[in-house]
Amino acid sequence: MAEPLFRRLALLGIGLIGSSVARVARERGGLAAEVVACAKTGRTLARVLELGIVDRVEESPEKAVAGADCVMLCAPVGAYAALAQTIAPHLAPGCILTDVGSTKQSVIRDVGPLVPEAVHFVPAHPLAGTEFSGPDAGFAALFEGRWCLLTPPAGTDADAVERMAEFWRRCGSMVTTMEPAHHDRVLAIVSHLPHLIAFTICGTADDLEGESRQEVMQFAASGFRDFTRIAASDPVMWRDVFLNNREALLEMLARFTEDAQAMARAVRWGDAAYIEDRILRGRKIRQSLIDLKQA
């Protein structure tokens, strides 16, 4: 087994993503000699101890980060600013402050200015997840074969970036760096908009009256069911993602709405060729994902 990359890893937030990282550290080694976790509630910390996936839990973020050479924010992105404010004076010189948040410009905006001079800030986003949340939902194979995007601000120490790249490779991920604004646009279309559509379509179905709504549930076996899986995701996490990637999400939603209107027009006017062409494009995209082993 490789030498651990860090002496002490502090996870601030230990839900689906944080607990998956903890499990990689525990089950495979190579990440950190010691893992400390902090969460918002004592209930989560008690559960984490029961699960035995970290070495130590701390109720206060300040205590959790003390002496850590890697601190990873694994809470909803809306909590980052206050967390960073709390921990900044307690970060050890030379430590790496990183995160797993689904938005990156907001993280750099909220956390960047609070990072002490001697601390390396390496924002990251593992493109891996499920609709489940909390420490019971995590598993060590979550990051296997998935991309992890690093979005270091200009001037970030290259060694710190490489250490985080190695961290995620040891989790089984493929790693690349990306410019934060570009990250947010790409994620708006591949992740944030699909979630917005899923939450919306479930709401639309739920608004149907009486018998129709009952039948939606009874006969959900077709496309609707796949939307309900995505729509089962954590409300706080997704609220924060939408509010912290506002511009890119609204831009992609506007483009989508235009395209949906074009499809509606084709349906109204019986434009079979247009409809068929759009469906074929969907099929091609699905095939490309299968070819890239990302399906």
Ligand code: NAP
């Ligand atoms: P989760 O399962 O809901 O877990 C969130 C964790 O953060 C919980 O342990 C929660 O503690 C803790 N927390 C909340 N507020 C906190 C605060 N103020 N201080 C300390 N801890 C706090 O969420 P997740 O799915 O792991 O998501 C975590 C991060 O990963 C988010 O930023 C999200 O954008 C990103 N991400 C998610 C996915 C995904 O598909 N889920 C994929 C990639 C990246 P309690 O349990 O005590 O409330």
